[in-house]
Amino acid sequence: MGFRGGSNGPDKELRMATDEAFWDKIADKYAADSAKPKAKGPNYAARLERASAVFSPSDAVLDVGCASGEITMDLAAHCGRIHGIDVGGRLIEIARAEAKRRGIGNVTFEKISADDPARDVPEGGFDAVTMYSVIHLVPEPAAFMRRLGELVRPGGYLISETPCLGDRSSIWRPVIGVVRWLGKAPSIVHCLKAAEVEAMVADAGFEVLDSQIYNPKSGQQSVIARRV
Numbered sequence: 001m002g003f004r005g006g007s008n009g010p011d012k013e014l015r016m017a018t019d020e021a022f023w024d025k026i027a028d029k030y031a032a033d034s035a036k037p038k039a040k041g042p043n044y045a046a047r048l049e050r051a052s053a054v055f056s057p058s059d060a061v062l063d064v065g066c067a068s069g070e071i072t073m074d075l076a077a078h079c080g081r082i083h084g085i086d087v088g089g090r091l092i093e094i095a096r097a098e099a100k101r102r103g104i105g106n107v108t109f110e111k112i113s114a115d116d117p118a119r120d121v122p123e124g125g126f127d128a129v130t131m132y133s134v135i136h137l138v139p140e141p142a143a144f145m146r147r148l149g150e151l152v153r154p155g156g157y158l159i160s161e162t163p164c165l166g167d168r169s170s171i172w173r174p175v176i177g178v179v180r181w182l183g184k185a186p187s188i189v190h191c192l193k194a195a196e197v198e199a200m201v202a203d204a205g206f207e208v209l210d211s212q213i214y215n216p217k218s219g220q221q222s223v224i225a226r227r228v
């Protein structure tokens with residue numbers, strides 16, 4: 001299974017290599033931290049229930065930016081099969097090993113970007129796409145979201161959670177600059193606003209059914225949308 005679409009060229013290849021190096025470097029610690037319940041944020045069980053309520057037991061789901069697969073594996077209990085993808089090779093290795101260890105048979109993982117032009121997947125190939133804390137990290141969020149729209153069948157769903165730092169204090173921009181300079185943040189972190197994410201989701205061909213800020217401290221937004 002693979003993906004096509006999106007822009008190509010040396011700049012993109014260089015950025016992807018840099019991002020992969022960043023995620024590889026922190027992969028083992030990230031995976032260990034993500035396995036702790038508090039890493040998933042407040043009301044996780046309720047958020048998971050609300051998201052998975054749109055799944056049917058036979059649904060094919062794509063989890064974009066799955067990292068070490070903690071959320072992917074939790075979602076697996078509510079759908080037919082789920083495919084987690086991530087640009088971090090070490091994260092994918094960890095996710096595969098952990099799914100095997102837990103005996104979760106309906107989850108697969110692949111090291112690939114959702115907008116990788118070199119791969120191929122049928123348009124409308126998924127019943128749902130999930131994306132947790134990813135869209136603020138890609139170079140062109142609106143184009144990325146449109147690509148996700150192409151992957152979901154009409155009537156299928158998008159579930160997206162995003163830290164909307166653009167709605168928080170303006171102190172975040174310089175703070176992120178420093179954290180990136182220290183090598184502790186990826187090359188791109190957009191300070192998005194919740195309304196901007198909703199507009200992108202709509203522009204990608206979805207009807208927003210529900211949009212909530214579930215963590216006012218971080219501005220973490222949760223969106224559920226249906227492909228028109």
Ligand SMILES: C[S@@+](CC[C@H](N)C(=O)[O-])C[C@H]1O[C@@H](n2cnc3c(N)ncnc32)[C@H](O)[C@@H]1O
Pocket residue numbers: 023034064065066067068070071085086087088091112113114115131132133134137138
């Ligand atoms: C903040 S982590 C979130 C991980 C996980 N979804 C969670 O909530 O625990 C962001 C993840 O997105 C991945 N990522 C960034 N750009 C990506 C892309 N273009 N395609 C796939 N994954 C990407 C990163 O490698 C990283 O693992």
